[in-house]
Amino acid sequence: MVALQIREARKSFGSTCALAGLSLALDGGEMLGLLGPNGAGKTTLIRAIAGRVRLDGGSVALFGQVLATGQRRPALGVVPQENALYPLLTARENLEAFGRMNGLTGKRLRERASWALEWTGLAERAKSPVREFSGGMKRRLNLACGVLHEPKLVLLDEPTVAVDPQSRELIYDMLGALRATGTALLLTTHYLEEAEARCERIVIVDHGHAIASGTLSELVRQAGLSGRRVRLSLDRAVSRAPEGFTLENAGAALSATISDVAGELPGLLARLTALGLGVRDLEVRSASLQTVFLALTGKELRE
Amino acid sequence: MIGMLIANSWKQLRRDRGAQVLAFVVPIAFFSIFAVIFGPKGNSVTGTSRVVVAVADESVTERSRALIAALQADSSLRVLTHTRGQKPRVPAPFTRAIVEDMVKTGDVSVALVLPAGIDTSIMSFTADRARALVLYDPSDPVASRVVGGLLQRAALRSTGLLGRSVPDTAEAGAASGDDGEAESLLLPLRIESRALLGTKRDNPMVAFYAAGVAVMFIMFSAASAGGVLIEETESGTLERVLTTGLGMGKLLVAKWLYITSLGVLQITVMFTWGMLVFHLPLLEHLAGFAIMTVCTASAAAAFGLVLATLSRTRQQLSGLANLLVLSLNAIGGSMFPRFLMSESLQKFSLVGFNAWALDGYLKVFWREQPLASLVPQVAMLLGFSALFLVLARQLARRWEAV
Numbered sequence: 001m002v003a004l005q006i007r008e009a010r011k012s013f014g015s016t017c018a019l020a021g022l023s024l025a026l027d028g029g030e031m032l033g034l035l036g037p038n039g040a041g042k043t044t045l046i047r048a049i050a051g052r053v054r055l056d057g058g059s060v061a062l063f064g065q066v067l068a069t070g071q072r073r074p075a076l077g078v079v080p081q082e083n084a085l086y087p088l089l090t091a092r093e094n095l096e097a098f099g100r101m102n103g104l105t106g107k108r109l110r111e112r113a114s115w116a117l118e119w120t121g122l123a124e125r126a127k128s129p130v131r132e133f134s135g136g137m138k139r140r141l142n143l144a145c146g147v148l149h150e151p152k153l154v155l156l157d158e159p160t161v162a163v164d165p166q167s168r169e170l171i172y173d174m175l176g177a178l179r180a181t182g183t184a185l186l187l188t189t190h191y192l193e194e195a196e197a198r199c200e201r202i203v204i205v206d207h208g209h210a211i212a213s214g215t216l217s218e219l220v221r222q223a224g225l226s227g228r229r230v231r232l233s234l235d236r237a238v239s240r241a242p243e244g245f246t247l248e249n250a251g252a253a254l255s256a257t258i259s260d261v262a263g264e265l266p267g268l269l270a271r272l273t274a275l276g277l278g279v280r281d282l283e284v285r286s287a288s289l290q291t292v293f294l295a296l297t298g299k300e301l302r303e
Numbered sequence: 304m305i306g307m308l309i310a311n312s313w314k315q316l317r318r319d320r321g322a323q324v325l326a327f328v329v330p331i332a333f334f335s336i337f338a339v340i341f342g343p344k345g346n347s348v349t350g351t352s353r354v355v356v357a358v359a360d361e362s363v364t365e366r367s368r369a370l371i372a373a374l375q376a377d378s379s380l381r382v383l384t385h386t387r388g389q390k391p392r393v394p395a396p397f398t399r400a401i402v403e404d405m406v407k408t409g410d411v412s413v414a415l416v417l418p419a420g421i422d423t424s425i426m427s428f429t430a431d432r433a434r435a436l437v438l439y440d441p442s443d444p445v446a447s448r449v450v451g452g453l454l455q456r457a458a459l460r461s462t463g464l465l466g467r468s469v470p471d472t473a474e475a476g477a478a479s480g481d482d483g484e485a486e487s488l489l490l491p492l493r494i495e496s497r498a499l500l501g502t503k504r505d506n507p508m509v510a511f512y513a514a515g516v517a518v519m520f521i522m523f524s525a526a527s528a529g530g531v532l533i534e535e536t537e538s539g540t541l542e543r544v545l546t547t548g549l550g551m552g553k554l555l556v557a558k559w560l561y562i563t564s565l566g567v568l569q570i571t572v573m574f575t576w577g578m579l580v581f582h583l584p585l586l587e588h589l590a591g592f593a594i595m596t597v598c599t600a601s602a603a604a605a606f607g608l609v610l611a612t613l614s615r616t617r618q619q620l621s622g623l624a625n626l627l628v629l630s631l632n633a634i635g636g637s638m639f640p641r642f643l644m645s646e647s648l649q650k651f652s653l654v655g656f657n658a659w660a661l662d663g664y665l666k667v668f669w670r671e672q673p674l675a676s677l678v679p680q681v682a683m684l685l686g687f688s689a690l691f692l693v694l695a696r697q698l699a700r701r702w703e704a705v
Contacts, residue, residue: 013705050546051546051548051704052542052545052546052704052705053704053705054704054705069704070548070703070704071548072548073546073548074548078543078546080539080542080543081539082538082539083538083539084538084539084540084542084543085538085540086540087538098543098547101544101547101548101549102547145543146543
């Protein structure tokens with residue numbers, strides 16, 4: 001079943017267009033990466049899904065039901081980028097507070113809070129005030145507060161920002177466990193390698209549009225980066241790149257793009273040998289999400 | 304290096320509007336408020352306002368009328384002699400009971416009773432001569448002395464024995480003395496001064512000033528507690544709470560009830576301390592205290608929410624709270640009694656809920672009025688609460704879906 005369906009979402013703030021007819025869909029149990037440069041419209045989209053932004057046009061539907069702004073969304077969990085917790089309350093008190101706000105009560109609330117403490121590895125710190133927690137512990141608790149009420153769709157806004165690699169791994173293990181229960185996850189992140197590794201599909205947003213979507217290989221094709229990138233470290237620096245090559249590392253390396261590794265690579269090496277250039281090392285890579293992202297959104301800085 | 308650090312500080316101040324308000328607008332506001340209160344417009348011996356005195360003439364003789372006329376002619380007094388013509392419809396001369404009640408309820412801070420026989424007692428110097436009675440509220444230490452002094456001067460002049468060489472107001476006031484009888488063979492009139500309030504206590508003025516301190520404190524406290532809204536905005540907690548579907552209305556009501564209960568607890572702790580250490584008669588006035596504390600805390604909590612919803616940052620809230628709370632308390636009577644202010648300023652001060660709160664507490668602890676007398680204060684404080692809550696709700700729309 002389609003967990004989330006956004007059709008032609010439009011939103012402007014004054015003269016600034018944040019969403020310009022953006023559409024996307026997310027299936028149940030799927031993990032979708034939502035990428036885009038700063039100011040691309042990701043936050044506005046997330047807030048619109050959460051009912052915190054009133055769209056000028058278009059619609060947001062959760063599990064087939066089109067929702068109005070402000071309408072309760074019990075099937076939705078939101079994990080904000082900030083550690084939006086009460087620092088003077090304990091871990092359990094935070095969980096119970098947000099659980100109650102999301103409709104849990106009584107025994108069920110206590111059970112879910114206990115589950116969350118185990119799930120986050122914070123059971124032993126259940127009675128400690130959150131202000132005493134490390135960044136990673138707060139991140140895990142932040143995540144747990146958003147999923148305590150067992151939503152079927154969770155919005156994750158930079159869930160691993162500013163945490164160490166160990167905590168990051170643990171958080172993705174936790175997200176994997178959620179997916180295993182059929183929960184759909186919409187992840188926004190600037191860690192492209194994480195999106196590449198963890199998400200089944202990726203949507204790249206820019207200027208309020210979804211400019212590309214699909215698996216990584218589909219994105220690579222959409223970006224026109226189907227070939228392999230060959231990088232050759234030279235035994236001496238050159239001042240000019242031979243035809244078909246690009247200078248790298250101040251002339252100490254050359255790069256080129258080929259579509260048929262077995263057929264074209266021997267010819268490349270032969271041309272360099274003929275030019276009297278020795279090759280010390282060689283690397284062949286397909287296009288990364290980073291490459292695709294920059295190819296689609298450009299290298300210009302966004303504020 | 305030091306020069307660079309100083310320059311940095313000035314640059315930051317130039318770009319911080321909140322700090323500029325604190326640095327420059329607050330002092331100007333305070334200077335203006337104090338200048339209005341103590342400025343020359345009051346036209347009185349205190350430099351602030353005329354002393355209002357209610358006079359009951361039981362003698363009703365030519366001499367007593369002459370004494371009253373002499374007092375009426377003095378620019379530092381405003382003399383009231385008759386009811387306002389509402390109850391009963393025809394203005395009636397004040398009686399001793401009426402003027403006594405006026406002092407007790409705070410309508411005036413001093414009253415004068417000219418008893419029968421006062422006309423013949425002037426310059427008689429006999430032991431049993433009639434005595435003029437000055438009834439006063441000891442929270443105003445000036446009024447009774449001024450009236451006593453001016454009465455002696457009027458008596459001297461009425462005899463015609465002395466021309467213009469009479470004591471001036473200050474000297475004559477000193478001659479009237481404190482509680483009890485001002486007896487001197489040199490004085491033409493025998494005057495008895497009697498405090499009508501705060502007479503049963505060891506430390507009567509504590510009851511008077513506890514109210515002022517409590518009201519000012521609770522306003523600062525409520526403004527600070529309301530700032531939690533701003534902290535929750537900055538931490539993202541508010542956004543998260545609102546995504547759960549909990550409405551802004553419920554959120555504000557919850558905050559208001561919390562700040563109100565906190566305020567009730569704080570004032571209770573303060574007054575309990577006052578009772579234990581400074582003999583504040585809390586237990587004698589528990590019901591009135593409870594009513595006034597709940598109503599005051601309610602209005603202060605809603606006021607704090609208005610400030611919080613009006614401010615974008617903690618710094619802004621701090622500047623706004625300092626400016627408004629100190630200003631309202633300066634004119635509302637918490638810092639010094641309102642009777643020191645001009646009548647127009649006294650009326651103007653009622654635009655602040657704190658003046659009503661203070662009046663209510665004073666009715667309970669100082670004037671020892673019955674609970675029914677608190678109806679106007681309770682009604683106004685609840686009205687202010689409702690008004691502030693509506694205002695805060697409107698201002699909080701900026702946090703709702705955009």
